[in-house]
Amino acid sequence: MRAYNFNAGPAAIPLPVLERAQKELVNFQNTGMSVMELSHRSKDYEEVHNRANSLLRELLGIPDNYEVLFLQGGASLQFSMIPMNFLKEGQTAHFIMSGAWSDKALKEAKFFGETRILASSKEDNYTHIPTDYSLDEVKDGAYLHITSNNTIFGTQWQNYPDSPIPLIADMSSDILCKEIDVEKFSMIYAGAQKNLGPSGVTVVIVKKEFLESAKEDVPTILNYRTHAKNNSLFNTPPTFAIYMLSLVLEWVKEQGGVKNIQKINEEKAGYIYSAIDNSEGFYKAHATDDSRSLMNITFTLPSEELTKKFLQEAKERQFIGLAGHRSVGGCRASTYNAVPKEACAALAEFMTEFKNQNS
Amino acid sequence: MRAYNFNAGPAAIPLPVLERAQKELVNFQNTGMSVMELSHRSKDYEEVHNRANSLLRELLGIPDNYEVLFLQGGASLQFSMIPMNFLKEGQTAHFIMSGAWSDKALKEAKFFGETRILASSKEDNYTHIPTDYSLDEVKDGAYLHITSNNTIFGTQWQNYPDSPIPLIADMSSDILCKEIDVEKFSMIYAGAQKNLGPSGVTVVIVKKEFLESAKEDVPTILNYRTHAKNNSLFNTPPTFAIYMLSLVLEWVKEQGGVKNIQKINEEKAGYIYSAIDNSEGFYKAHATDDSRSLMNITFTLPSEELTKKFLQEAKERQFIGLAGHRSVGGCRASTYNAVPKEACAALAEFMTEFKNQNS
Numbered sequence: 083m084r085a086y087n088f089n090a091g092p093a094a095i096p097l098p099v100l101e102r103a104q105k106e107l108v109n110f111q112n113t114g115m116s117v118m119e120l121s122h123r124s125k126d127y128e129e130v131h132n133r134a135n136s137l138l139r140e141l142l143g144i145p146d147n148y149e150v151l152f153l154q155g156g157a158s159l160q161f162s163m164i165p166m167n168f169l170k171e172g173q174t175a176h177f178i179m180s181g182a183w184s185d186k187a188l189k190e191a192k193f194f195g196e197t198r199i200l201a202s203s204k205e206d207n208y209t210h211i212p213t214d215y216s217l218d219e220v221k222d223g224a225y226l227h228i229t230s231n232n233t234i235f236g237t238q239w240q241n242y243p244d245s246p247i248p249l250i251a252d253m254s255s256d257i258l259c260k261e262i263d264v265e266k267f268s269m270i271y272a273g274a275q276k277n278l279g280p281s282g283v284t285v286v287i288v289k290k291e292f293l294e295s296a297k298e299d300v301p302t303i304l305n306y307r308t309h310a311k312n313n314s315l316f317n318t319p320p321t322f323a324i325y326m327l328s329l330v331l332e333w334v335k336e337q338g339g340v341k342n343i344q345k346i347n348e349e350k351a352g353y354i355y356s357a358i359d360n361s362e363g364f365y366k367a368h369a370t371d372d373s374r375s376l377m378n379i380t381f382t383l384p385s386e387e388l389t390k391k392f393l394q395e396a397k398e399r400q401f402i403g404l405a406g407h408r409s410v411g412g413c414r415a416s417t418y419n420a421v422p423k424e425a426c427a428a429l430a431e432f433m434t435e436f437k438n439q440n441s
Numbered sequence: 442m443r444a445y446n447f448n449a450g451p452a453a454i455p456l457p458v459l460e461r462a463q464k465e466l467v468n469f470q471n472t473g474m475s476v477m478e479l480s481h482r483s484k485d486y487e488e489v490h491n492r493a494n495s496l497l498r499e500l501l502g503i504p505d506n507y508e509v510l511f512l513q514g515g516a517s518l519q520f521s522m523i524p525m526n527f528l529k530e531g532q533t534a535h536f537i538m539s540g541a542w543s544d545k546a547l548k549e550a551k552f553f554g555e556t557r558i559l560a561s562s563k564e565d566n567y568t569h570i571p572t573d574y575s576l577d578e579v580k581d582g583a584y585l586h587i588t589s590n591n592t593i594f595g596t597q598w599q600n601y602p603d604s605p606i607p608l609i610a611d612m613s614s615d616i617l618c619k620e621i622d623v624e625k626f627s628m629i630y631a632g633a634q635k636n637l638g639p640s641g642v643t644v645v646i647v648k649k650e651f652l653e654s655a656k657e658d659v660p661t662i663l664n665y666r667t668h669a670k671n672n673s674l675f676n677t678p679p680t681f682a683i684y685m686l687s688l689v690l691e692w693v694k695e696q697g698g699v700k701n702i703q704k705i706n707e708e709k710a711g712y713i714y715s716a717i718d719n720s721e722g723f724y725k726a727h728a729t730d731d732s733r734s735l736m737n738i739t740f741t742l743p744s745e746e747l748t749k750k751f752l753q754e755a756k757e758r759q760f761i762g763l764a765g766h767r768s769v770g771g772c773r774a775s776t777y778n779a780v781p782k783e784a785c786a787a788l789a790e791f792m793t794e795f796k797n798q799n800s
Contacts, residue, residue, distance in 0.1 A: 084474070091677065094474070100467045101467060107462060115761070116454060118459075118638075119451060120448070158675070190660050281677045282641045283641075302517075302520075303514065318632065402474070
């Protein structure tokens with residue numbers, strides 16, 4: 083039986099994608115070898131690589147004046163590469179702090195130059211996306227960095243800022259979950275292991291004009307220009323992870339694209355938020371109403387004891403990955419694109435049943 | 442039909458490994474999910490991760506005073522990370538240049554500090570491993586860097602230097618191909634996509650004492666200490682690539698370990714070198730006799746025209762990846778661990794047949 087996979091990342095991958103990968107694992111399109119065994123310079127592989135690129139462009143509506151790169155190292159390496167490339171002497175990088183990942187991005191930027199916290203919801207234990215800031219304050223800054231969705235706290239930006247300086251977003255945990263206007267951003271980056279496929283590949287979408295403004299004296303492999311010039315084939319890319327990404331993107335397209343995925347995600351999250359909201363206070367959402375995430379639903383139960391019991395019973399019913407992060411406690415259901423509607427409906431049903439038996 | 446895969450990397454993976462990965466791709470050990478969908482913090486995944494670590498230690502005889510790390514970014518990122526961590530103000534990094542990959546490692550080190558070429562075979566178009574150097578000249582250097590095997594030129598170190606300063610080797614293209622004495626090295630690194638599995642994971646073997654000598658002010662993700670402290674789980678590792686690595690290592694063990702793999706590799710390379718040596722000058726090896734690689738066999742034919750014809754006929758018989766690199770011309774057969782004996786015997790036979798028909 084297939085588990086109900088609510089892991090925060092690495093996370094669920096669509097079953098049809100896995101089945102297709104399984105089918106062609108040993109012999110990829112009659113090449114007589116696995117896709118993993120193809121040269122990254124071969125036509126067969128380049129088709130996979132370019133297909134992933136063009137599908138992502140199509141699905142997110144990425145304009146031609148943006149580059150799409152496939153890198154390694156996850157968002158964590160981006161935290162260093164961004165200031166290394168874009169934070170120049172005498173400039174300041176601005177941050178809106180909405181959780182642990184914003185903290186990490188800020189910490190690394192400090193290695194390379196001046197930083198400033200424009201706003202933070204840390205004092206409220208990141209229950210919401212900060213709103214108390216003025217964008218007038220970032221003038222002449224190198225860039226403004228935000229984390230679009232906060233896996234640990236279960237919050238998500240609803241409306242992105244109209245930043246007067248380049249806006250950079252870590253979208254690792256919500257890319258492709260809803261329609262976005264790419265042109266609001268100078269750069270978007272995302273580790274694949276939540277909404278795009280397996281871990282091991284990082285997608286970077288960067289405006290060419292911004293890319294061209296980068297510093298020159300950056301080590302080759304850490305220089306975005308290197309990868310843009312070489313169609314992400316400067317060095318050997320993680321070919322299998324990119325192949326999986328291409329299959330996941332095909333699947334998103336088959337689901338009716340991002341527009342339809344968004345509707346499904348709203349329905350999925352709706353089941354679980356309803357179970358919380360209709361529990362007469364048995365379940366409490368960590369996020370405030372205006373910042374609720376479509377991707378990570380965080381909630382607490384009345385006691386540590388009931389939380390443990392809930393997680394235990396959930397596990398017995400094959401609900402996997404529901405324990406909350408220690409900084410929030412309670413539970414977290416990650417309902418990424420590949421988590422089926424049925425899994426979310428089943429969880430909501432179980433939550434209500436558990437509440438009825440334990441309150 | 443399975444192709445005869447002589448790709449230079451990504452390269453052949455053992456068929457039983459691919460078949461096992463295929464079998465458990467959708468449901469890993471009755472977890473109800475793919476290994477790609479497991480949390481990297483789960484027990485199921487950690488077993489895979491730790492198994493890869495302990496198998497590599499066992500197979501290479503890595504002593505306890507060495508760390509084994511699984512990183513991302515390939516050897517290309519190591520070219521930057523090594524000087525970033527180990528090349529201190531006022532020190533010099535020494536290089537023995539044996540090919541294009543040595544060049545790249547040197548180029549990146551220059552971003553971070555002083556470098557010196559101790560020896561180079563560039564003037565001979567890298568037909569051999571340099572021998573005209575004195576190790577007395579490296580005293581007080583930060584480290585001595587070598588490339589153990591040169592994919593493009595088909596040369597390989599036969600006896601590693603007894604370096605008075607920390608010796609660092611890029612073993613991307615020959616790790617596990619033969620027995621080595623790890624204790625000669627302060628650090629060994631290898632992208633996985635030749636002898637260890639798919640692209641997307643890089644193995645680093647580093648002496649703890651050397652690691653502890655690293656600089657302090659290095660960005661977190663680029664700091665080896667970060668990964669050593671966290672058992673390579675500081676950030677999300679490329680879990681599927683590490684799983685494949687663990688299966689490849691299991692397979693090496695089943696083949697009788699590195700000792701026996703070496704014997705098989707000598708036999709495999711022997712078929713092809715014999716076809717060259719017995720061709721009455723029709724095929725010419727690029728490498729000199731004392732530097733011949735067990736892993737990449739480079740050779741030229743009497744003319745461009747015959748080379749083209751050879752590659753065309755080879756392709757028709759399902760020999761894949763035999764075109765040489767443009768800087769050497771001719772042909773290259775990469776005979777990594779996973780390339781079966783039969784493939785090498787078949788290639789040698791075809792080479793002899795082709796020579797007889799065309800000379």
